Amino acid sequence: MKPPSAAELERRKIVSINAETVTDVTSTDYPGHYPGEDHVWDLETFRSGLRIEFHKNEPLEASFSVIGVDASIANAFRRIMIADVPTLAIETVFINNNTSVIQDEVLAHRLGLIPFKGGREGLHTFLKWKKKPAEGTDDNNLFDYNTVMLSLNVECTHNEDAAEGETDPNKLYRHASVYARDIVYEPIGRQGQYFSGDDIIAPVNPDILIAKLRPGQCIDLTMHMHKGVGSDHAKFSPVATASYRLLPTIDILKPILGPDAEKFARCFPRGVIALDKVTRQEAAQEGSGYEGHEGELKAVVADPMRDTVSRECLRHAEFEDKVKLGRRRDHFIYLIESSGQWDSDAIFLESIAHFKEKARKIEQQVINMVR
Incomplete structure (x- = not known):
């Protein structure tokens, strides 16, 4: 088979949020593997796709993103932080x-x-x-x-x-x-x-x-x-709260202008949607949807991480077919609240050490079983 296109790879990463349903939630039997495609595990490929980004790091509270892992790995870190850190x-x-x-x-x-x-x-x-x-x-x-x-x-x-x-x-x-x-x-x-x-x-x-x-x-x-x-x-347990959520995605498919843009912004928590003015270049670009609207307010996505995915915008007829909501299935936003014995970021680092030790033990058990 031909390798999947960039659009197909992006589609696989999104859980679709519709007005009444949530679709594309199921994963494959072996996460990250698809029939007819070569997905043999490679350390360098995994390393290049893995990112950890801290958004807040205080002694009693930390918020960070783990990007490029499967839900089973993300949940393993959460469970270790709750149950295995002494x-x-x-x-x-x-x-x-x-x-x-x-x-x-x-x-x-x-x-x-x-x-x-x-x-x-x-x-x-x-x-x-x-x-x-x-x-x-x-x-x-x-x-x-x-x-x-x-x-x-x-x-x-x-x-x-x-x-x-x-x-x-x-x-x-x-x-x-x-x-x-x-x-x-x-x-x-x-x-x-x-x-x-x-x-x-x-x-x-x-x-x-x-x-x-x-x-x-x-x-x-x-x-x-x-x-x-x-x-x-x-x-x-060293944590008062150890949770994660998937990164919300908001795609504006068609221009939302004027009073509709202001109403659209009110459908989301403050800071998610920003109101910008249509520039002269955008108004002059043919097929952009902004022709003849120079200087009018338009809705743009400012910070999707603040979104709670309430789907409020999908209730209004004027936004039909203009916006698509989703969640990125490989982007996990953690919130760790330490109860005080450990610094919040140290709890996550300790969970990684425990995870490595568990993997080492399983590896040895498999070797013994083969022998």
Whole structure:
């Protein structure tokens, strides 16, 4: 067969968005392969088609595009970020005294969901996985390299310095509200070498509310924190959000001018469609559709990435056959919101390392199976 044309290659990359349906959504049995065509995998071809573009990169939030991969690869990165990147979380709570209105098991659950941060070297190099004790033994396998100890000891008392007639509990009492900053880290063994100063283990957000107390009530407990992954429990997941969407495509097939252009722009989120004036060159070009409209406003696509693909423009008769909507099936826009233990971009880089390790293990298993 003749190699596919550029137009055919472009068509294969687009999922069509119609007024009532979505078409061209199915892929082939082997992504990127078509009958009668040679699509043997080649590293240089893959490398030339792969691009990663960052749109926003902040410690707690990152947005970037991965271009040139199949949906299975893009989704693998997302699932690894959610379930396989390790963090620390409170696993065991030993309650000595709890006279607050919160039940022991609810209090323990709230403590387990508080994200903690610490020195990168200590968290990712020094601390190891805690192994489950052998069945029938009392050995808990608690060491400085697999267990972090914390304590919380707070009692609510009257504030003698409160103004007469004060009604705010936070001013009327001391420790009326128990926050994450009240949790105290107790280093053991060699942990002091890795977790001190700016690298000390502490809650990501010190203002997380744990409980409210009144005079005579107290909370006294100790906690063990271990390393874990999100596939074991959601409290270990390093991300608050890890999602992706396909890049929207907006093709204006026929000129949209004047008041119609302004209405067309209002059909999209702000910034997606811009209004430009028809230039003299465009008005003079035969067959452009702009003949005799020099100086009038025309609709142009400014930033399709802002579009939410609401299909609002397809509801109006004046835009029929003038616009075509779609999504590019090999352009994935990620949004990563870190819960604080990892920088948002570092989570993605760590997911790549985990993906490579999984591929290496599968390769070895295939080799063993062939042998």
